[in-house]
Amino acid sequence: MEKTETSTSNNPGEIPMVGDHLALDLLNTEMRVGNESVDLWRSGEDVHAWLERCGLLASASIAAAEKQTLLRQARELRALARQLIEQWKNGQMGDVQPLNKFLDAYLSAPQVTSDDTGKLSLTRVAKADPVANLLGPVAEAVAQLLTDGELELVKKCAHPECILWFYDRTKSHKRRWCSMASCGNRHKAAQFRKKVGTT
Numbered sequence: 001m002e003k004t005e006t007s008t009s010n011n012p013g014e015i016p017m018v019g020d021h022l023a024l025d026l027l028n029t030e031m032r033v034g035n036e037s038v039d040l041w042r043s044g045e046d047v048h049a050w051l052e053r054c055g056l057l058a059s060a061s062i063a064a065a066e067k068q069t070l071l072r073q074a075r076e077l078r079a080l081a082r083q084l085i086e087q088w089k090n091g092q093m094g095d096v097q098p099l100n101k102f103l104d105a106y107l108s109a110p111q112v113t114s115d116d117t118g119k120l121s122l123t124r125v126a127k128a129d130p131v132a133n134l135l136g137p138v139a140e141a142v143a144q145l146l147t148d149g150e151l152e153l154v155k156k157c158a159h160p161e162c163i164l165w166f167y168d169r170t171k172s173h174k175r176r177w178c179s180m181a182s183c184g185n186r187h188k189a190a191q192f193r194k195k196v197g198t199t
């Protein structure tokens with residue numbers, strides 16, 4: 001991934017959130033631009049910002065020193081998720097032990113807190129190292145997809161040059177594109193060019 005780090009069009013704000021499932025949005029933090037694979041996580045900050053966008057930063061700040069660890073472990077989890085999900089899609093089940101390691105490190109306890117008005121709410125408080133707790137819900141989403149997800153609804157965008165994934169929650173289950181605005185239109189334009197015979 002190092003070679004793509006200078007790419008200009010990939011700040012975390014542009015990470016496509018088209019997966020409709022946290023586990024697939026995780027895979028979508030890597031995308032293809034032209035022929036190049038682009039890692040949209042270039043730093044621990046990027047991972048942190050992505051987690052925040054996913055609504056996963058309940059108790060959130062982590063020390064600067066931990067940002068490198070966050071980046072390394074997040075990439076590790078993503079590679080693992082990609083391998084397991086692709087294997088599953090191909091009718092195999094890979095080794096889930098490394099995933100269980102992530103899950104095992106995710107420790108939290110329920111806690112009742114009250115706000116200014118005395119209203120009680122139930123939250124979970126991290127009990128282990130901050131990085132493991134930040135990535136825990138993501139690992140859990142991967143586990144949930146592999147155990148409860150419907151295989152035929154886990155789809156890769158139909159555009160041959162796109163590597164984005166999504167969970168097809170449409171009623172008809174006929175979703176083909178990561179987004180109509182990008183790949184759907186790319187496809188339509190290509191079909192049109194074929195039809196009118198231009199190149």
Ligand SMILES: [Zn+2]
Pocket residue numbers: 157158159162163164177178179183
């Ligand atoms: Zn696509």
